[in-house]
Amino acid sequence: MDAFDNDDDYVFLGGMNATVEACKGEMPVSVMGDSSDPSNLKLRTLAEEGKFIYRSRVLNPKWMEGLKKHGYRGVQEITNLVEFSFGWDSTSDIMEDWMYQSVTDKFVLNDENREWIEENNPDALRQITSRLLEAVERGMWDADDDTVEALKSIFLDNESSLERINDH
Numbered sequence: 001m002d003a004f005d006n007d008d009d010y011v012f013l014g015g016m017n018a019t020v021e022a023c024k025g026e027m028p029v030s031v032m033g034d035s036s037d038p039s040n041l042k043l044r045t046l047a048e049e050g051k052f053i054y055r056s057r058v059l060n061p062k063w064m065e066g067l068k069k070h071g072y073r074g075v076q077e078i079t080n081l082v083e084f085s086f087g088w089d090s091t092s093d094i095m096e097d098w099m100y101q102s103v104t105d106k107f108v109l110n111d112e113n114r115e116w117i118e119e120n121n122p123d124a125l126r127q128i129t130s131r132l133l134e135a136v137e138r139g140m141w142d143a144d145d146d147t148v149e150a151l152k153s154i155f156l157d158n159e160s161s162l163e164r165i166n167d168h
Contacts, residue, residue, distance in 0.1 A: 002049075002053050002057065003032055003046075003049055003050070003053060003084075003088070004050075004053050004057075004058070004081055004084045004085060004088070005080075005084075006080075006084070007080075007083070007084055007087060009088075010084060010087040010088045010091055010092070011087070013030060013046075013092070014087060014088055014090070014091025014092045015091055016028075017030055017046075017091055017092040018090075018091040018092070027092065027093060029045065030045065030046040030092065031043050031044060031045055031046065032044055032045075032046060032049040034049075046088075046092055046094050047094045050085075050088060050094040050095065050099070051096070051099070054099050054102065058081065058102070058103065058106075059102055059106070064106070064113065068116060071120045072120050072121050074120070075116075075117050075120045075121040075124045076121065076124065078107050078117065078124070078128065079121075079124045079127050079128055081103070082103060082107075082127075082128045082131050082132065083127070083131060085099065085100075085103065086131050086134070086135055086140075089135065089140050090138075090140070095135075095140065095141070097141055097142050097143070100132065100135055100140075100141040100143065101141075101143065101147065103132070104132055104143075104147060104151065107128065108125070108128060108129060108132070108150075108151065108154060109147075109150060109154075114154065118158065118161070122158065122161060122162055122165065123162065125154070125158045126155065126158050126159065126162060129151050129154055129155040129158065130155060132151055133148070133151050133152065133155065136148055136151075
């Protein structure tokens, strides 16, 4: 388990970070412990931990391969990742543009992965693209114009698809 596996971490620690920032005017230093190897304990800042998780898990092709074996539930893990990443960024400002871009490139702009997501849970694609566009709108992600337009187009195509499904 890591900080992007559930919402408890960003709800509680992230909530405290947001509260301190609101009251004090600056983000506190937050750290996460890594005891995956008990003989080599590590302490990382929250921002370092986020980058570590993205590089070691999210961008790891084996993680995506594993998710595909689980269909709908695998898609839900991607939806959760995007939601939890957004939550961490909202509360603790730890997401960098490359992190949002990598999620977009890997799961939304990659035709094969996007089709797998839409096939297994069409509403998940709406949730993912909506949250990514919200990150742009809120100024959390400085995405380039082509990426924003691609996300909007995929969102609208998905909305049309969902409407057809719901009409039957």
